[in-house]
Amino acid sequence: MFYHDGGKLQYPVRVEKPSPLFAKALQQAIGGIQGEVRVCLQYLFQAWGARGPAKYRDMLLETGTEEMAHIEMLATAVALNLEGAPLEQEAAAKDPVVKAALGGMNIQHVIGTCMAAMPVDSEGVPFNCSHVYASGNVAADMLANAMAESTGRMLAVQLWKMTDDPGMKDMLSYMIARDTMHQNQWMAAWEELGGRDNHPIPNSFPQADENQDYNYAFMSFGLGDDFEPPAGEWTKGKSFDGKGSNSMVKMRPLGEKPQLGAAPSSTAAQKGQMKD
Amino acid sequence: MFYHDGGKLQYPVRVEKPSPLFAKALQQAIGGIQGEVRVCLQYLFQAWGARGPAKYRDMLLETGTEEMAHIEMLATAVALNLEGAPLEQEAAAKDPVVKAALGGMNIQHVIGTCMAAMPVDSEGVPFNCSHVYASGNVAADMLANAMAESTGRMLAVQLWKMTDDPGMKDMLSYMIARDTMHQNQWMAAWEELGGRDNHPIPNSFPQADENQDYNYAFMSFGLGDDFEPPAGEWTKGKSFDGKGSNSMVKMRPLGEKPQLGAAPSSTAAQKGQMKD
Amino acid sequence: MFYHDGGKLQYPVRVEKPSPLFAKALQQAIGGIQGEVRVCLQYLFQAWGARGPAKYRDMLLETGTEEMAHIEMLATAVALNLEGAPLEQEAAAKDPVVKAALGGMNIQHVIGTCMAAMPVDSEGVPFNCSHVYASGNVAADMLANAMAESTGRMLAVQLWKMTDDPGMKDMLSYMIARDTMHQNQWMAAWEELGGRDNHPIPNSFPQADENQDYNYAFMSFGLGDDFEPPAGEWTKGKSFDGKGSNSMVKMRPLGEKPQLGAAPSSTAAQKGQMKD
Amino acid sequence: MFYHDGGKLQYPVRVEKPSPLFAKALQQAIGGIQGEVRVCLQYLFQAWGARGPAKYRDMLLETGTEEMAHIEMLATAVALNLEGAPLEQEAAAKDPVVKAALGGMNIQHVIGTCMAAMPVDSEGVPFNCSHVYASGNVAADMLANAMAESTGRMLAVQLWKMTDDPGMKDMLSYMIARDTMHQNQWMAAWEELGGRDNHPIPNSFPQADENQDYNYAFMSFGLGDDFEPPAGEWTKGKSFDGKGSNSMVKMRPLGEKPQLGAAPSSTAAQKGQMKD
């Protein structure tokens, strides 16, 4: 169960120079695939389905609860950036640059929400919950979370560069810091869980049942006399998981061209595709 | 530019006991978020947008090309599993269990594709390209790829358990092996790029510009006398990235309740929401 | 079955000063969630599934048929607003403001449809038929329709403010009037069906089977010394449906922390999450 | 900002006879358009964008926080219903009815999440945040919320009927009660805000600017000698909003057939569609 703190914000949000265009960009941090709706639901669904040691469930619940507060901050920031947006034709008609700005903003902020945030990305595409990655495997989930926070921090960094509003820079500086922590947190958990010894995920499947000829072979599909397969830690020495030795293989097909045969008469194929 | 090998398969695909229900489950490995359409497009788009050292572009191109062959294998497997599917009412009407099986399969395999695979998941939801994660930051992308291969291997393992068809078990054993390699490959690249020293991602943003009070603090939002914040590598000692010291903070709001003020008359709000 | 009137419009549509940017905004009234494709399909699907007194089916059929004409008017308005759009580079290259306008418009109107409307919203997101709300419960459907017409009228009002084209203002003035009627119509039907006595919807479920302790209690989840739960008609006196008395409850959990237990070995979880 | 109560549930959740098929049905209450993810985000986004009297913001925040707890309960219920699901082929192969049950369940619960809930509906379609209706107009939003709770209660009622598990019936009985309260709450707020005097929404637009001939006219589009336009509260007497008198009009087109003219040569039309 959850509580709110009377609507108080986790960190202050202020906007000195409202910008409808920046409001549109901020939407990516709410409803984009790198955004807060995603991580909030992702951590909570991971928590609610967690099986095994309780502390991972608890940690996920903690940070999922924090992300809710981040959506709240960003939604407030969007609403504040929309103050004074050119909602009506009078202003726009007078000034072609205002008109162009109107074209640049998310026009639904004017005509659909009375100047409020929506759970959509910077191009107006609604967030789709298929991006809530919760595999039930705690190691895989830690990687998913570290990745989400990495792209989340990239996004916050770009938004920080895009604005010179002191209030927005301050809020984003806080959010970038939280992304730093969260990246570290998920990778620390990944390490505590065994780190590289965790791999290959899932570690509960007996590797003896996988094809032993190709599980540590980097395959090259490149042609051309001047093409050299890319060498690196993945083509030589011990594998990352320490369980195999890397090699490099120039690929050729092991299977034949498939033969699906004629279409049965029970399908809606053309006559020429059927046996007779 | 790309070539095909006359339609030959990377690895043999055979089905001894066709199962329309297994065909439906296999669709998840084609068009699910853990599936091959996703990783294929993900690695290729990462390659095509790669800036910096060429070898990462090359490596991504190699494995993206391989994944195309995996879609081909799985599409073939779906088509073969649909042989003899109960397409018409005569069979179904006679046998209630056949009828139930018909209900369990993806009915579009019968009425929409003449017994062929589609780029949809096991529940019939089409793949959506927003899942092609390509951030342009090579370290973040390596994490995204390792995660995708982890859930991909989990999926292949579950499919392997779900079937007792020797052909399908053989094909899946090959795919599980490839997932093992690919997980290792992306993590090896992540390590070669600096591994934990890479963090926080992006490492090109001066950490001095992030809020210094909260970038290594695990925040607890839990209430209740019996709730103990979850302790672990993330609450004590050096941070995973080695650049800070973990701490634990019981959270309280730093910001006030936001005051958006009255709605301007230019919005479509109700009269009571406006100033007068 | 349906007929058309030779393509004549329900109400005249004319545009004196074409505006590709306004064409983009008008798309919201076609393919947005407040738009006409939605209400048209919503009323018709409600009609086609209506069970019970025939007059509600008939009324839904009437207004669903009208909304088809509204899509037609708006599609015409979009096409007329695109006359003279800056389709080619010559014009745009000469004038940075023209170029900016090109950026502001839906570029698919230029490159995808030969200057015609599409069933998408103002940000180019295609309409998704999950927004066709048809619950089969006539009282719930009347509320859904009243809400759709309320946001539809809000949208038309904002579009009216955004343009100073006399033709567009005239057309929108007609549409705002129709939204007024439709709001009234659905609420009148709601009232005729019993209004507040209809609630709680569905009224066909015996309320004795619902938990009697919490069906008229406003729950507060707020913390903080200065937080006062919001009082109103919902915290005191008789309930809106007249069947209970409102109260206010400070919430505490009634359930324990769930214990999902270890993951079974049949899942793809990590070894640490399983029993042994 | 938000807190959690150590993971304790708002109300106890227990399952005596796990049913993977019921788990699939329960998903509709999580990620369906009538579900809890929707109302949770809807109330919170409405709160975060609320302008005008603070008490509506507070009320929305309260109930949005409650809905988070409902998702938690339902996610727990799904996980518990999946205990003992037929994950592997051995069991299924033996028993055709088990195999059919496997076909009936959401197969991703087996192969994608290690037996946990997802933010998808009962057919596996992910929740799409375009369903988060937050218009910024408090009266329109109250109607949207009352409608959402009405269909939510309908859904809970049907789930209640579909199960005979005492734990599930108890949990659903609680949820049905909460839906009763929430329906009443939003309608009470609607009434407190003015109720029928609120209409037409938005009430901030001068009705003098709408077309006066058609704003209280029910339009009939029916043909056929035996068709009688459906009469009711909407065709006679005072309008629901008390601001007009209802009438009934047999429709005929007021506009002409639109003439879009030839396609300009700047489009990609065919030669025959252009002027010359």
Place this chain on the structure above:
Amino acid sequence: MFYHDGGKLQYPVRVEKPSPLFAKALQQAIGGIQGEVRVCLQYLFQAWGARGPAKYRDMLLETGTEEMAHIEMLATAVALNLEGAPLEQEAAAKDPVVKAALGGMNIQHVIGTCMAAMPVDSEGVPFNCSHVYASGNVAADMLANAMAESTGRMLAVQLWKMTDDPGMKDMLSYMIARDTMHQNQWMAAWEELGGRDNHPIPNSFPQADENQDYNYAFMSFGLGDDFEPPAGEWTKGKSFDGKGSNSMVKMRPLGEKPQLGAAPSSTAAQKGQMKD
């Protein structure tokens, strides 16, 4: 503007043996990509945006109006097939085959719509209006329509085979006939417009501006000694449009490996990807 015929159906719809599973299959003909919602909106949007000779606009309007009636018939068929569906647990609990059938049906027909049709496909995926193809080029649109009717007829044929209900077979026999007509109609219009002389579409672009070396060359990307490029009408003789001569080319790259260079410091790339 449009009229309805008092709700009368274009053709009689009757169901003798209701089948919830067939109701699910029929949904594909309503909300699938081969379905009637698609063609209805497609023809109407094509009509509303038509530029050039009026008769194509009129023809599109005619058949778009007809398709509305087809949705109506199918929605009625779904509702009738749901009569007696196993909505409650009592029946299902008694009989495992009933339970399996319940698993096979679209469970939202029970819990979401009170036994009525929805604009979704057979797997429960809502129709997405991006499938409304309206290019503005009348020749391209005729091809799109012929294709839609071809897959529509395939679907109807498969549904016809799937049922032995005389009423359903009769209705589908009528719909198959209409698909026959519509295929012929669009191809006849394509021919009247010039048929093969129409190509390449759009015919308004001067072919002199396209690359003359590769516009009639079939390119082969196949490797392997035993691979023979597929020969046919496309590799020899005059081209279909009569404007070129077909040839066959073994492909090699004409461009170099692209060099995107280092990432600028203004991006969120890693330090190693930037110049210094």
Place this chain on the structure above:
Amino acid sequence: MFYHDGGKLQYPVRVEKPSPLFAKALQQAIGGIQGEVRVCLQYLFQAWGARGPAKYRDMLLETGTEEMAHIEMLATAVALNLEGAPLEQEAAAKDPVVKAALGGMNIQHVIGTCMAAMPVDSEGVPFNCSHVYASGNVAADMLANAMAESTGRMLAVQLWKMTDDPGMKDMLSYMIARDTMHQNQWMAAWEELGGRDNHPIPNSFPQADENQDYNYAFMSFGLGDDFEPPAGEWTKGKSFDGKGSNSMVKMRPLGEKPQLGAAPSSTAAQKGQMKD
């Protein structure tokens, strides 16, 4: 199985004057419904599911492989057009026109991908794999492909007109040529397969089983004294498929108003909708 040619491009791609706005427009050719991701996957899935004569499978595989190279070219073109995009506020703040351009571009190219292409359309909507049309009927598929190439060529033509960059014009001139070939190729295959004798598709269904009264009748639904049904090749003479004679019919309903009856008590309808 597939190979790449060391990353070399099928045709050279160069950009002399980068334009972020043109990058946004180019996205339509990657991830739009007329774009290359679509045709690539469409041809490959058609190939992988092909039953009947092998040469159609081979031809589809060839051209599907080519389209992969087209995505590669376009992704490169997008990346090159983003060079020097106004990523930071300093530049934008100084110049309102730069700021407007920033508003016009896809802002995710700045904040989400480090200046790289994405599989989305020109409005930022991700490609959805439901557009991969693969019916399994080779004649229907040829029509689908010809249509896709027709709209693809229309798109490329419009992009060609929109730019005056010599490199972009050269690349598009090549792509337009390939679209010319592909249109011809699919129509040639359609003709080789029987052309008009193929129709109605599927030709494997006995036409005797379709309703004989309405399979060659153009139906008119128009009203109004001045409406004349549109006459053409479809209203007179032999049908396109040569199997019938066209006629024209003024429509009237053949079915009655459907009577769904009262809602069963097992639904969640209102009491008034049920029998008692």
